[in-house]
Amino acid sequence: MLFLQEVAYAHPNRDVLLSDINLSVNKQDKIALIGHNGAGKSTLLKILAGEIAPTAGLVKSNSKPYYVPQLFGQFNEKTIAEALGVSAKINALKGILDGDVTEANLTTLNDDWSIDERCQVALSHWNLTGLDLSVKMGMLSGGQKTKVFLAGIMVHNPELVLLDEPSNHLDMLGRDILYDYIQTTPHTLLVVSHDQTLLNLAGTVLELSKRRITAYGGNYDFYLTQKTIENDALNQDLKSKEKALRKAKETERQTMERQQKLDSRGKKKQEKAGLPTILMNTLKNSAEKSTSKIKGVHAEKIESISQDLSQLRSEISDTGKMKLDLDNAALHQGKILVTAENLNVGFKRLLWQKPLNFQIMSGERIAIKGANGSGKTTLIKIILGDLLPGAGNLQRAEFKAIYIDQDYSLIDNSLSIYQQAQRYNTGMLQEHEVKTRLDRFLFPKEYWDKPCVALSGGEKMRLMLCSLTIGNQAPDMIILDEPTNNLDIHNIEILTNAINEYKGTLLVVSHDAYFLQRVRVETEIDLSEFR
Template identity: 65%
Template structure:
């Protein structure tokens, strides 16, 4: 069992990340921990793992905990054994087997005589049998590094496992092994992930936000259905509040018009009655004060409704606030853009693919490129873009415009600020005011326009990239997405999905995220072997 009591975490700059988190995790619970980027999911996992200390509160557990971190190169200076925290045991075992059975070595080994065999079996389970424990982590791919830490579960045999984006760098084969583990294990699991297929395997969804943790008693699809109900109710309340605001403004206008007519009739009667000037001025001042009071009363009511409306709009998910507006007018569906006839790429003097590739890219089609890590997906993209020539076969390309968007959004120039980056895609048709309207549509307000692109999160870079595409005079004939969901939270994946589904051109996607591929209506798969 894992118990969190009043957990609060404050950044070094004194900003509150989350506060008063109370949570009880029972044995064999399988929990998905989700939330927007910056909500503190990874921080909370590190607190549970004992790697960070909260500003307030306590974490209690009598069970052993194992933590699989999100991989971004932070272990490059470690050997595999060091990363798995078994290097001292392995060293002690080897020295004992070499005849140096010292008290220090026996104490370090702590009767764990099977540590070497378990390590070999664990690495083999994750298809890493070719690796040596003394090998440095920097020599491994992102997927291999993740699998090293996943192998640690079999080595350490903990009761509680914390997983931070475990499927991020894994190919489909490795994801299948991960999914099978999650389904079959008796471990208690807390998983941070944007992989919705993985999230659907878990029993309960915990959503972390500024408000704390909200519990949804089901998998991700159940959570999404409940959120849709909440959003539908919010939209209905929003519509009702908009009607209320229009009605209040209408009543305000009618009341003031009626008051003006009454004042005008009263003035005519007073003039006919021949009242003295001083009396006329007094009556005029009284009428003006009455009208002013009426204006104030209506203004307060309208302002209050407008304030409520603003708060309701602020509570809408970002995907519901955005307007994409791709200009697809130049795209001609059915046009053949690329034809590949028995093409193959070169690799160490030989050919890369066992089976040559034959395919066509037809305008408006949606195609996924699939293959294990190292199968040549990026190579094929370069061939399609005309950046490489195939070693064998023929590739025919008609005149077309293509945009290649990698997972790091390298088209974004980190030396520019947000507004300058948007201007880079302006063909000269849009004025400054129009550019800023487009940026607002993609949730970049006035305070963001001077923000340096280098400081943007993955989700922000994705939104800015989409904004730049809408600023261009015409949508490209082909958009190529290379692992587009790797650095995005679920909310930003939904934004990307909505944008891509408005685009009418040719879509070519490299992704291991089967849920995302289903959502964007992939029609055909090119499989590399």
């Protein structure tokens, strides 16, 4: 179906991103491709889709793949028909129906008389009913743009589908439709995603890392189990190597002490024997060479073990190093923080058909759910006191909250990484302590002067968590707004572990059911029930 042999790709500046990539995809395989940000996942999909050419190697496919790209606004000037690749056929069909029955129009249409109807059925399947194909993509929301490309699968009915982060902008309903497609489709799928619910629908997980692909013959849960076994083995090897290094250094010390004593005794005997100076110098040189040789043998052994140790440490996940270590939130468990009674927004036209009634208590973990446009962000602003309700009543106790949106807007892009960290240094930590914490969150010395504007989503998330540890005093409430949208799996793991250490109140807006489960969300406010 799809075959890659010794595929490589280098950026125009000659930095090698992919090398020696070998992959074979069989008919009806459902494969998930995972890896850290920057590992080359999207680049590999573009190579498979024929969007870019590999620098070296062979790519063979039995059929033309259908490619659903990651969306960054690059299609905003295209119409829906152009984005779907059907504009020529739609124009030809329209021309024929208007009486322009030319050879050119008939050739372009190629007897595909149902193209317009097929497009509308496909768009309706993704809840885009009645959307005109001439509408510009820039007029659509992120979720709608994704659904347009997903609708294209039904329009073109390809054998091979390549999906790059398809659930990123989808609400829960959209994700459910996507999950159903992945489970039931006869198409061959290769999916790049960090959505762990989606990843568990795959039959094989491929991990792209350090310019190689490692295959795991199961879904994401199976992959996690195997990685745990691998990491346990690596940790055991690490302990053994550390022990071997300590023993090698101790052996070197004892051997050198013993050699020095032998050299000292030999010198005293030679002096007592009254040997000639020239012979004494010869014996001295011989002893020094012998000592140097012994030292060289031990140094070589220690260097070899140290290199093995360094390699092992580089392979072990650094997730565990990044702990929040915050003081507990000041509020006692169970204190009522927010009470909403018949809450609504708007005056002439209310946002919710039914008013909201709920309480938020200290220590709770709550998910705010709802389709796109259901008012999740509006509700957060009311809870934070940034927006007054249009109807009903909201009582709010005094509490300290921090709102972390998916763009990490609390990070000041005009500052360097070190300056951003210092902004949170309310406890007046010493400079070396701030830098130690930056290093713990994977910001070593060469990063400290780097501008925040140049950071990826995952890096901004790590810097945000690091800043919280520098501030030390935990907020009473943390609000996360779509926290996993721009993170790879590694950074989602870091965020999950950090949030699970947090002892205060947690509000999460997320369509990622797997993440909500892992951060132990107990209750939910579902705004879909009020629309």
